[in-house]
Amino acid sequence: MQATHSVYHNYFGQFGGRYVAEVLRTPLDLLEEEFAEAMEDPGFQREFDTIADQFVGRPTPLLYAENTTREIGGAQLYIKMEGLAHTGAHKINNAVGQALLARRMGKTRIIAETGAGQHGVATAAVCAKLGLECRVYMGEIDIRRQKPNVFWMQMYGAEVVPVTSGSRTLKDAVNEALRDWAHSFPETHYVIGSALGPSPYPDMVREFQSVVGRETRQQVEAAGLEVAALVACVGGGSNAIGFFAPYLDQPEPRLVGVEAGGTGDQPGRHAARMGGLGTPGIVQGYKSLFLLDEDGQVQPTHSISAGLDYPGIGPQLASLGASGRVEFRRARDQQALDAVGRFARNEGVVFALESAHGGAAALQLAAELPPHQAVVVNMSGRGDKDLFIMAGELDRRAWREFLLSEGDRL
Amino acid sequence: MNAADRPRAGQDRAHGTAVRPAVMAHMIPWFPDRERSFTIARALLDAGVGYLEVQFPYSDPTADGPAIQKACADALDAGFRVADGFEYLERLRAHRDVPIFLMSYAGLVYRRGVAEFVRRAADHGVTGLIVPDLPPGSDEGLYEAAQRYAISAVPVLVVTARQARIDAVAAVRPAYIYAALRSGITGRRTVIDSDSLAFLDRLRPIGAELMAGFGVQSAEQVQALAGHVETVVVGSAFVRVVEDVLSRRPAEAARHTDTLYEAVHAVARELVGS
Numbered sequence A: 001m002q003a004t005h006s007v008y009h010n011y012f013g014q015f016g017g018r019y020v021a022e023v024l025r026t027p028l029d030l031l032e033e034e035f036a037e038a039m040e041d042p043g044f045q046r047e048f049d050t051i052a053d054q055f056v057g058r059p060t061p062l063l064y065a066e067n068t069t070r071e072i073g074g075a076q077l078y079i080k081m082e083g084l085a086h087t088g089a090h091k092i093n094n095a096v097g098q099a100l101l102a103r104r105m106g107k108t109r110i111i112a113e114t115g116a117g118q119h120g121v122a123t124a125a126v127c128a129k130l131g132l133e134c135r136v137y138m139g140e141i142d143i144r145r146q147k148p149n150v151f152w153m154q155m156y157g158a159e160v161v162p163v164t165s166g167s168r169t170l171k172d173a174v175n176e177a178l179r180d181w182a183h184s185f186p187e188t189h190y191v192i193g194s195a196l197g198p199s200p201y202p203d204m205v206r207e208f209q210s211v212v213g214r215e216t217r218q219q220v221e222a223a224g225l226e227v228a229a230l231v232a233c234v235g236g237g238s239n240a241i242g243f244f245a246p247y248l249d250q251p252e253p254r255l256v257g258v259e260a261g262g263t264g265d266q267p268g269r270h271a272a273r274m275g276g277l278g279t280p281g282i283v284q285g286y287k288s289l290f291l292l293d294e295d296g297q298v299q300p301t302h303s304i305s306a307g308l309d310y311p312g313i314g315p316q317l318a319s320l321g322a323s324g325r326v327e328f329r330r331a332r333d334q335q336a337l338d339a340v341g342r343f344a345r346n347e348g349v350v351f352a353l354e355s356a357h358g359g360a361a362a363l364q365l366a367a368e369l370p371p372h373q374a375v376v377v378n379m380s381g382r383g384d385k386d387l388f389i390m391a392g393e394l395d396r397r398a399w400r401e402f403l404l405s406e407g408d409r410l
Numbered sequence B: 001m002n003a004a005d006r007p008r009a010g011q012d013r014a015h016g017t018a019v020r021p022a023v024m025a026h027m028i029p030w031f032p033d034r035e036r037s038f039t040i041a042r043a044l045l046d047a048g049v050g051y052l053e054v055q056f057p058y059s060d061p062t063a064d065g066p067a068i069q070k071a072c073a074d075a076l077d078a079g080f081r082v083a084d085g086f087e088y089l090e091r092l093r094a095h096r097d098v099p100i101f102l103m104s105y106a107g108l109v110y111r112r113g114v115a116e117f118v119r120r121a122a123d124h125g126v127t128g129l130i131v132p133d134l135p136p137g138s139d140e141g142l143y144e145a146a147q148r149y150a151i152s153a154v155p156v157l158v159v160t161a162r163q164a165r166i167d168a169v170a171a172v173r174p175a176y177i178y179a180a181l182r183s184g185i186t187g188r189r190t191v192i193d194s195d196s197l198a199f200l201d202r203l204r205p206i207g208a209e210l211m212a213g214f215g216v217q218s219a220e221q222v223q224a225l226a227g228h229v230e231t232v233v234v235g236s237a238f239v240r241v242v243e244d245v246l247s248r249r250p251a252e253a254a255r256h257t258d259t260l261y262e263a264v265h266a267v268a269r270e271l272v273g274s
Helices: A022-039 A042-056 A066-072 A091-104 A118-130 A140-145 A147-155 A170-184 A201-222 A238-247 A315-323 A333-347 A353-368 A383-394 A396-409 B009-014 B034-046 B066-077 B082-095 B106-111 B114-123 B142-148 B163-170 B194-206 B219-224 B236-248 B250-255 B257-272
Strands: A062-064 A076-080 A109-114 A133-139 A159-163 A188-191 A227-233 A254-262 A279-283 A286-290 A326-332 A374-378 B022-027 B051-055 B100-103 B128-130 B156-158 B176-180 B209-213 B231-234
Touching (some): A022 A042, A022 A170, A022 A201, A042 A091, A042 A118, A062 A201, A066 A076, A066 A333, A076 A201, A076 A353, A091 A109, A091 A118, A091 A238, A109 A170, A118 A133, A118 A147, A133 A140, A133 A170, A140 A159, A147 A159, A147 A383, A170 A188, A201 A238, A201 A315, A201 A374, A227 A238, A238 A254, A254 A315, A254 A333, A254 A353, A279 B106, A286 A315, A326 A333, A333 A353, A353 A374, A383 A396, B022 B236, B034 B082, B034 B257, B066 B236, B082 B114, B114 B142, B156 B163, B176 B194, B194 B209, B219 B231, B219 B257, B236 B257
Parallel strands (some): A076 A374, A227 A254, A227 A374, B022 B051, B051 B100, B100 B128, B156 B176, B176 B209
Antiparallel strands (some): A279 A286
């Protein structure tokens, strides 16, 4: 981690801020102070680096996707293998940072929301390691979609609380966690998993995730690559903002965020906030672009991946989209599934469905660019958790028969 | 009655008589549907509540507890739209003209411009606006617009607030303050103790009319606040009464509005003390 004096922005252009009920003012004020102090404290950074080394398994490799590159015949395609981090995704970086911060503040209890379950698993694992009590709020629909992650969270000793309100997905889990925190903050820290929410969360999550970008930068420089573009999927945007962080203040390379195109552009069939589909709003404590109806009610979304179907985008990415520094594309459900299969066959690597949206766009970009340049995609998570979804999509009948026979056996 | 005309709780206390606070009853249009929500409002108004707090339902009401969140979700399922909500306020005022405080979230207020929302509220006779996630300092022009359109933006202060925050809120010179008697969300029961009363008395010098709420459900709690606040806000308690009626006799309640009216009216009368 690097100490810098500019870690706390609060606003990013017109987006960001802290729009919260008074009950949350005190905990957020205290968190902001502690975060700023910790980032200046070499001891805190040493703690983070030690856990990153021993527990998270950093650095994660940069893989040359040689077979796919040859097949495409365009730019060289590289994969940042962030999914090889402990618990299977980049989420662990932020969970470690915030859990250390919580311990530094004397908190004994951690709460978290989770969508795909990767943030929940990461938080549960870190809490086990640091001896903190852990409760994870998870939408009922996501619990069904990501059952394996529910098992792992419980294995780590966390309590998983199903959320049955609203759309029963990630945003409703955030609401529930905020409610918990409104009365529990004296002993509890709320670990938000993405670079969104009221300040200081967007700044804090970016800082803890920027380890991904710094590492990638060292790796591409060591390999002497001419990087034309960095590509990452964007739900709330924590892997993207961490991956892009070292490059935000310079014009190159191209930074490409990939949103969930779902099954179409009609409301309720996708989760793409950029490119004109989202509108400015204030939701869950911050100002950004959201999928809203004319009254401002949050609209339903869809994505095959539980981690990308959140109706808002992190405020810094919304601002970087407005300024043009980050360009946004969409990948549909089917394109993501196809990308998973292609990288698995060609490279022996299984992307998480979320990250495969980035993978799909990287395949397109590589085809558009010349061979002396490189495109680097962040495989923010590996696909183990998607076994049930992908097996059902790839061969529904065979998978159904297997599940039924397992049911009989039990 | 205007805030300025009402006897102040503090003044009454000085004369040795603690006047029972007025009740501001919370309700949600379109919960459980448009007509029955009007029946609920009539019951509240007929029982003599001093104010109505009308909450425009929002998809993600983070400061509310499960009871109000579910009621808001039901109201949205029943087809509530913001434009309908403003028309509905006129209908309430035609039944009995008590001051209406419109409560909602930044998500709805910001959507088509804060000033525009405030203007519409003023046009439809709203006395005050309560938007918990647009607090002074992050209000997106709410307080300025309220001044321009001559209605009150009502800040919230929580029992755990530090003095610096109380001072910052006092600086916007509010006519009303919504005092949350407990940290947390709406709907859990609150014990009115010496800490709560000390908190309210700390707000007294601001000179605003105090509305205390969060977990007030009984006449005893209302009485305990006498002499310390002008108004007590009762919210989740009414939502629970309605849920209770609907769950007990769903078929009957759907046909006959009388059951609903009587249940709400009875609870409201007890709280009002009339």
